[in-house]
Amino acid sequence: MLQEPAHMTGNHLLAALPNEPYERLRSDLEPMTFALGEVVYESGGPMPYVYFPTTSHVSLLYTMIDGSTAEMGLVGNEGVVGIALFMGGETTPNRAMVQGAGAAFRMKAKSMLDEFKRGGEFQHLMLRYTQALITQISQTAVCNRLHSVEQRLCRWLLMTHDRADSDQLDMTHEFISNMLGVRREGVTVAAQRLQEAGMIKYVRGHINILDRKQLLARVCECYQVVNAEHERLLG
Amino acid sequence: MLQEPAHMTGNHLLAALPNEPYERLRSDLEPMTFALGEVVYESGGPMPYVYFPTTSHVSLLYTMIDGSTAEMGLVGNEGVVGIALFMGGETTPNRAMVQGAGAAFRMKAKSMLDEFKRGGEFQHLMLRYTQALITQISQTAVCNRLHSVEQRLCRWLLMTHDRADSDQLDMTHEFISNMLGVRREGVTVAAQRLQEAGMIKYVRGHINILDRKQLLARVCECYQVVNAEHERLLG
DNA sequence: CTCTTTGTGTGCGGTAAGACACATAGTAGT
DNA sequence: ACTACTATGTGTCTTACCGCACACAAAGAG
Numbered sequence: 001m002l003q004e005p006a007h008m009t010g011n012h013l014l015a016a017l018p019n020e021p022y023e024r025l026r027s028d029l030e031p032m033t034f035a036l037g038e039v040v041y042e043s044g045g046p047m048p049y050v051y052f053p054t055t056s057h058v059s060l061l062y063t064m065i066d067g068s069t070a071e072m073g074l075v076g077n078e079g080v081v082g083i084a085l086f087m088g089g090e091t092t093p094n095r096a097m098v099q100g101a102g103a104a105f106r107m108k109a110k111s112m113l114d115e116f117k118r119g120g121e122f123q124h125l126m127l128r129y130t131q132a133l134i135t136q137i138s139q140t141a142v143c144n145r146l147h148s149v150e151q152r153l154c155r156w157l158l159m160t161h162d163r164a165d166s167d168q169l170d171m172t173h174e175f176i177s178n179m180l181g182v183r184r185e186g187v188t189v190a191a192q193r194l195q196e197a198g199m200i201k202y203v204r205g206h207i208n209i210l211d212r213k214q215l216l217a218r219v220c221e222c223y224q225v226v227n228a229e230h231e232r233l234l235g
Numbered sequence: 236m237l238q239e240p241a242h243m244t245g246n247h248l249l250a251a252l253p254n255e256p257y258e259r260l261r262s263d264l265e266p267m268t269f270a271l272g273e274v275v276y277e278s279g280g281p282m283p284y285v286y287f288p289t290t291s292h293v294s295l296l297y298t299m300i301d302g303s304t305a306e307m308g309l310v311g312n313e314g315v316v317g318i319a320l321f322m323g324g325e326t327t328p329n330r331a332m333v334q335g336a337g338a339a340f341r342m343k344a345k346s347m348l349d350e351f352k353r354g355g356e357f358q359h360l361m362l363r364y365t366q367a368l369i370t371q372i373s374q375t376a377v378c379n380r381l382h383s384v385e386q387r388l389c390r391w392l393l394m395t396h397d398r399a400d401s402d403q404l405d406m407t408h409e410f411i412s413n414m415l416g417v418r419r420e421g422v423t424v425a426a427q428r429l430q431e432a433g434m435i436k437y438v439r440g441h442i443n444i445l446d447r448k449q450l451l452a453r454v455c456e457c458y459q460v461v462n463a464e465h466e467r468l469l470g
Numbered sequence: 471c472t473c474t475t476t477g478t479g480t481g482c483g484g485t486a487a488g489a490c491a492c493a494t495a496g497t498a499g500t
Numbered sequence: 501a502c503t504a505c506t507a508t509g510t511g512t513c514t515t516a517c518c519g520c521a522c523a524c525a526a527a528g529a530g
Contacts, residue, residue: 471530472529472530473528473529473530474528474529474530475526475528475529476526476527476528477524477525477526478523478524478525478526479525480521480522480523481521482521483520484517484519485516485517486515486517486518487514487515487516487517488513488515488516489512489513489515490511490512490513490514491512492510492511493508493509494507494509494510495506495508495509496505496506496507496508497504497506497507498503498504498505499502499503499504499505500501500503500504
């Protein structure tokens with residue numbers, strides 16, 4: 001069997017790399033897997049690696065002093081976890097947690113930085129992705145302020161579904177409530193409504209996406225805005 | 236009179252530049268002034284310049300289809316307006332509007348990009364600032380979800396005061412409501428409480444900050460988190 | 471097959487903030 | 501000074517969501 005070309009790695013950023021930088025990096029890309037709930041980076045903690053998810057996805061969240069949490073962004077095979085490394089901050093005040101178990105490539109911080117500093121297509125891609133992520137975070141800020149729990153749940157389900165490799169998402173209402181920054185009961189009530197409308201079906205920690213179209217019809221504009229901008233920057 | 240050295244320009248990023256890149260850029264820095272309410276960039280619009288505020292400050296906001304708005308970030312003399320240019324996106328889906336009239340330096344996009352691509356201290360500073368801004372936006376996302384109008388008003392007043400050159404801020408409740416993403420009446424009620432407590436005093440579009448300490452005592456943790464991270468990255 | 475743990479359903483009272491409606495008070499223009 | 505306008509104050513009613521309390525149901529452990 002032939003070597004798989006770059007675009008077969010399953011991560012869109014790696015796949016978009018031209019041959020030259022890809023060949024340079026290839027030996028530094030180490031395949032690995034993420035377990036559900038695993039903490040990738042702790043708030044303010046060390047970041048020895050960057051991660052390029054392929055079938056996994058990772059949630060970026062903030063934890064308040066009183067323990068309440070809310071998600072600011074979500075990274076799947078379209079992106080990279082650990083932007084603070086090439087942004088020069090070494091760490092960030094947010095935590096990164098695995099939200100969907102699966103595979104990823106990791107790369108040592110130093111290897112990544114060496115390539116980044118060459119200033120070529122790798123740097124260009126990383127920065128454009130970062131801008132797309134900024135859009136996602138900004139839109140989350142606005143969405144959190146202006147939209148209902150139900151709308152935000154739709155958006156969250158769609159975003160997660162986009163990054164999952166299946167129609168079944170393994171997560172509890174409790175977990176989702178920590179992402180949306182609402183009570184668990186709030187999620188239960190909103191999820192019931194979506195289930196009654198036939199959009200999803202769930203049992204004890206497993207949610208099945210049955211009707212994406214209806215979800216898309218019910219979601220707020222934020223979902224499309226983020227996708228459109230991602231497409232514009234990296235599509 | 237001697238030429239003013241870099242650290243006298245009033246913008247912290249420019250002031251932090253070593254002599255060599257500063258000398259290269261100096262002739263490209265064009266002093267100018269911003270009027271209150273002026274739109275610096277329209278959502279998705281062209282970005283011919285980047286701006287380094289000195290006594291002015293600029294608000295980054297999103298506008299929804301229904302016309303409601305909310306602020307995602309605020310840039311004063313600690314930062315730069317137009318990060319999308321060096322991030323490679325050419326434009327962004329958010330609007331930038333002058334929130335405090337005053338002076339700034341502007342630089343042509345191309346001049347800035349040429350220097351950025353050299354990969355030296357200028358690039359390093361821009362990226363670190365961008366990371367600080369990401370923290371600000373993220374914290375806004377979480378704050379919008381978890382904290383009350385009054386707390387968010389405190390935070391917003393403090394952030395604005397930090398970037399203003401005076402204790403008097405020229406803005407109406409209506410304006411602030413568009414930043415916080417709440418109703419005008421909500422701002423009025425919250426501002427009344429702060430005024431009764433002697434923290435501020437306002438009349439028709441002019442707010443005086445009387446007691447920062449009390450504001451700091453009432454504000455949510457978000458304010459400090461953003462400041463601490465800014466300090467860590469650029470202090 | 472029971473016991474325990476974990477996840478979900480539901481109801482109730484409380485509160486922050488929304489929408490709307492209008493009163494009043496500064497400020498600017500003539 | 502009169503007028504027009506803009507900014508702020510206030511009240512009422514409604515709604516979304518919170519906090520709490522507890523019932524029930526599914527899954528896993530022994």
